[in-house]
Amino acid sequence: MARFRRTSFLVLIVYASLQAYIAAAQRRPENGLWLSDGYGLLVEISDDGLRTFQLTTISCISGWSVQRDHTAQGTNESVFIGNDTVRLSEGRSGDIKLLHLDGTASDIVLHRTSERPPNCTRKPDNSPQGNYAVFWQTFAEQYPFFSLHKVDWPSVDKKFRPHVTSETTSNQLFEIFRRIIEPLQDAHTGITATDIKKDFDGWRKDSNHLDNREWEKVQELIATRYIRGGLRSFCNGSVQFGMLDYSIGYLRITAFLRVRRSVDL
Numbered sequence: 001m002a003r004f005r006r007t008s009f010l011v012l013i014v015y016a017s018l019q020a021y022i023a024a025a026q027r028r029p030e031n032g033l034w035l036s037d038g039y040g041l042l043v044e045i046s047d048d049g050l051r052t053f054q055l056t057t058i059s060c061i062s063g064w065s066v067q068r069d070h071t072a073q074g075t076n077e078s079v080f081i082g083n084d085t086v087r088l089s090e091g092r093s094g095d096i097k098l099l100h101l102d103g104t105a106s107d108i109v110l111h112r113t114s115e116r117p118p119n120c121t122r123k124p125d126n127s128p129q130g131n132y133a134v135f136w137q138t139f140a141e142q143y144p145f146f147s148l149h150k151v152d153w154p155s156v157d158k159k160f161r162p163h164v165t166s167e168t169t170s171n172q173l174f175e176i177f178r179r180i181i182e183p184l185q186d187a188h189t190g191i192t193a194t195d196i197k198k199d200f201d202g203w204r205k206d207s208n209h210l211d212n213r214e215w216e217k218v219q220e221l222i223a224t225r226y227i228r229g230g231l232r233s234f235c236n237g238s239v240q241f242g243m244l245d246y247s248i249g250y251l252r253i254t255a256f257l258r259v260r261r262s263v264d265l
Helices: 002-026 128-143 153-161 170-184 212-226
Strands: 032-036 043-044 047-055 059-067 079-082 085-090 096-101 108-113 190-193 200-201 229-232 239-243 249-253
Touching: 043 108, 047 128, 059 200, 108 229, 128 153, 128 170, 153 170, 170 190, 170 200, 212 229
Parallel strands: none
Antiparallel strands: 032 043, 032 108, 043 047, 047 059, 059 079, 079 085, 085 096, 096 108, 190 200, 229 239, 239 249
C-alpha cells in the first residue's frame, strides 16, 4: 500500500511538472505581434511558430513562415525552423526582440505592437494593377539606392504603370517588372514567379566578368598550383582557407546567404 502511495505521488509530481511546463509555454512572452525596424515586416509569433507579413502603406501580404523548434531548450533564444533557421533573442527591453536568420550578417530589430495595421484587415488586390502597385510601392519605401543609381523612381512609375491593365498576363507583368529593376544593376534585387516558373536576378556590370565554367577553372588553378596542403572548408563550403608560399594565408568567401554556422571557426 505504501509503495502504491509513493508511485501515485511520483505520478502527481510528473503530471504537475508537465502542466507547469505547458502553462509556461502558453505564456511565452514573445507571443504576439511585432513590427520590424526597416524591412517592412509584421511578425506574428505563437506557440506553434512565426509568420511574417510584408507591409507597405497600401498593402499587407502574407510572407514566409517557420515552425517553432520545441527541442531547443536551455538557451536564451527561441528557434524556428523552415526553409531557414530563425532565432529570436532578447532586446533592450521586453518590448524589443532581435530576429536573426542563420547565414545573414545582422539582426532585425522588432518592436511589440498591440494590433495589426489596417491594411492587414483587408484582402489583397491580386489583379495585375494591384500587383504592380505593391511592387512599385515596396521599392519606393524599402529600396535605399535610387540616388546612387541615378534612377527617378516616380518617373519609372509614370512610364510603366499605364501599360498594366486588367488584361495584362502574368508573363507580361513579369517582363514589366524585369524591365523596371534591371536598370538598377543591383545583384541584391530579383523577381521569383513560381506560378509561371520564371525568375530574374539583378546583375551588376563587371569588366572582368566570369561565367560559372570560368570560375570553376580559376578555383581549380588556385587549388592545384598555389595552395599548399589543400583548402579547409567552413560554413557549408561557403568559406575556405589555405596557405600559399611564404606563410601567406588565402581566404575564399563564395556566399553570404544561408551560411551554416561552423563550430570550427
